[in-house]
Amino acid sequence: MTMAAKIAVIPGDGIGSEVTEACLQVLEASGVALEFQNYHAGDYCLERFGRALPEETLAGALEAQAVLFGAAGASAAEVILRLRAELGTYVNLRPAKAFRGVECLYPSCDIMIVRENTECLYAGIESRLTADVATATRLITRGASRRIALSAFEYARQNGRKKVTAVHKVNVLRKTDALFLECCREVAKDYPQVAYEEGLVDSVAMRLVMDPSAYDVIVTTNLFGDILSDLAAGLIGGLGLCPSANLGDEHALFEPVHGSAPDIAGQGLANPSASIMCGAMLLRHLGHTAQAEKIEKALAAAIAAKEATPDLGGGLKTMQMAQAVIARM
Ligand code: ATP
16 A cells, blocks of 8 residues: 655645635545645745744754645745745746637637746845945756756656757856756757757747647746746636646645735635645656646646636636546546
């Protein structure tokens, strides 16, 4: 008998708890042996206990095999940035795949953005030199660039993807992006079965909007990845359908891209799709590929049949949509 994998569940604020509950029901229905442990974090936690991310939550996340996160409100940066840092999750996987039945610009869009999660302009090296001058340092290292390039090519190899595009701005960022590209090129040599190309971030942004089928897997630095992955979310119909994974060598954290949506919280209006897809990514991460696919197929079928929340054109509440997905599994 295999031991149940320990999953730390951090529902957080607003609709975070609703969509996470929906995801948990779907995961339970998948039949995979998982042991869930709930933890507090977020704005309500700051109010109640004086900390947005209690030590107990952090310890639970560190101990678990994977973390399922919901959403955090105003304290999101504090909670999620600290979790990512402590868990050492240097990869941010941001899929943008369109669903049949959801109106969007590009119904056949299917892109995976592999974003470096620890450095670049987000390394936090900023100075206010004078009242009128401020600087930020763009940190790019060989270690982080190599491991993100490796993650992208490994993702491509394991998921039958055909091409990796490294996105950069080397004509302006001559030193930092030269190093980033050097690492991507080196890693690309070890994956002859995956095509490799490079694209300037500005032209990639334009081409993504005009013809996203030109891209398959995109690997890029932190800031470009942040912007392009939201752009890609727009191509497929918005944040309600976008999961994300934060992966490191020892830990993994899965979170919907959307926030706590206080405007609709507590009304059963939240679309649980992103969280349910997080659940599927979590299963795939733990090696339960068949069950992950089952969830993804059931979710796609439910969405296509409009067995979904109002934002997807359906008439179901959050938990009813979870039940519809389960019924199709
Ligand atoms: P936060 O401060 O936590 O980021 P926010 O409201 O500023 O919250 P989002 O939570 O991303 O940012 O919400 C943006 C808009 O999208 C809101 O109008 C919200 O109702 C809607 N929205 C976000 N997620 C969902 C969802 N899962 N289902 C339905 N609507 C959603």
